[in-house]
Amino acid sequence: MKPRCLIVDDEPMAREVLKRYFEKLPVLNLVGECSNAIDAFVFLQSNKVDILFLDIRMPELLGTELLQSLKNPPKVIFTTAYKEYALDGFELDAVDYLLKPIRFDRFLRAVNKAMPGSVNPHLEISEPERKSGIDSIYLRIDRRQVRIILEDILYIESAKDYVKIFTADQMFLTRQTITGLEELLNENEFVRIHRSFIVPVKKIKSFTHELVEIHKKELPIGKFYLNHFLKIMDAAIS
Incomplete structure (x- = not known):
């Protein structure tokens, strides 16, 4: 069964980058995206998720606070633009910590940490990740x-x-x-x-x-x- 994944990030561009990476990896199943931790908490109450791509610094509820509130959390890969949150992430047993902007090779390595052998760590992007249509x-x-x-x-x-x-x-x-x-x-x-x-x-x-x-x-x-x-x-x- 494909690992079920959820993106939680208040930055639209950050979510778009991750979604483009998911499009390159049909072995993963992106089941949803949330723009804040509160919506993610609600989503997780009724949906099974295997890997959570979780931003840390978000309004109202931090990603770390969301993780602490979950009784049976999925595997978590933190995504953030702030290096100073790395220690907090690993203390909460996060699988990996990705610093924005997230490169495709680091995304692959993080997924393989969460689900060993699920993707080829040397997979190349078949087309440019940077799209000329973005204005x-x-x-x-x-x-x-x-x-x-x-x-x-x-x-x-x-x-x-x-x-x-x-x-x-x-x-x-x-x-x-x-x-x-x-x-x-x-x-x-x-x-x-x-x-x-x-x-x-x-x-x-x-x-x-x-x-x-x-x-x-x-x-x-x-x-x-x-x-x-x-x-x-x-x-x-x-």
């Missing part, structure tokens, strides 16, 4: 889920454990790594030019082998990223 992403900013229109982004800059997203009108600051945010973006529409910068291809006004100009702003191109950047630009120009 926005939701990011946690000041305790809110804020929708960022991808078309509005001028560039993205790393700031240690945070990322700055610049538009023509404002700057958004979110607790996120630039590599993690890169995973959510279509690689043909957004290109990493430096360890600290990601830029939208369509917004590039001019470039050299050292600099990119966007909206009267010059950004450096790192040597490590130059070849890939030129490959993307060749495809965009041709």
Whole structure:
């Protein structure tokens, strides 16, 4: 019988990422999704679940509090953007702890921990996980889920454990790594030019082998990223 799985997360984008991964794994049965822990508690009272993909930091009731309230909890894989919750998760006997944004290979490893041998840990994604049809992403900013229109982004800059997203009108600051945010973006529409910068291809006004100009702003191109950047630009120009 296919392992029955439930996603519990208040972030729409986080749920969408996990659902795309489930689509790649027909050996799993996604029986539902909940946007908060209270709805999940109700769902679990009348539905059997084998693996619970559970966010920790949610309004009203934390994921850890939900798990503590269950008499016979399923196997739990915690999903969160906050490293500091890892210890709490493992103290509650969680199978694994996935840090957002969740990579497909880590998702596979976590499922195999919960249900050993259920999936091939070396399975490759048959098509790009980053879809060009996505026109926005939701990011946690000041305790809110804020929708960022991808078309509005001028560039993205790393700031240690945070990322700055610049538009023509404002700057958004979110607790996120630039590599993690890169995973959510279509690689043909957004290109990493430096360890600290990601830029939208369509917004590039001019470039050299050292600099990119966007909206009267010059950004450096790192040597490590130059070849890939030129490959993307060749495809965009041709």
